[in-house]
Amino acid sequence: MLHKIVIAVALATLAGSPAFSAPCRDAKGKFVKCPEKSAPAPKRCKDAKGKFAKCGAPGAKPA
Template sequence: MRKLAIALTAAIAMAARPMVVHAAPCKDAKGRFIKCPAAKPAPKKPCKDAKGKFIKCPR
């Protein structure tokens, strides 16, 4: 019973916290808003077939 009460209290505390916004607007050194730089492309992954074996990558 005590474990249930602790778990319930923790769940309520987590739900009551405000959501943190991770995507902050881009600012320069003086604090002015600027256009955000483009996202970097994902690194290339090795080519694999349907079974997960490595194959020669198409160009």
């Protein structure tokens, strides 16, 4: 009876562990390379006329 409890606890523990590596597995459960985190989008600024300008230019505001 005790060995059944031990087996049940072990299976429950193993069932919870794939959640940690889920992002690095495909739909079939095979390990795959994790996707790279994308770089943040570059900031764009516009001048007073609404045209794109360098963010350091005078009068440029973030768009």
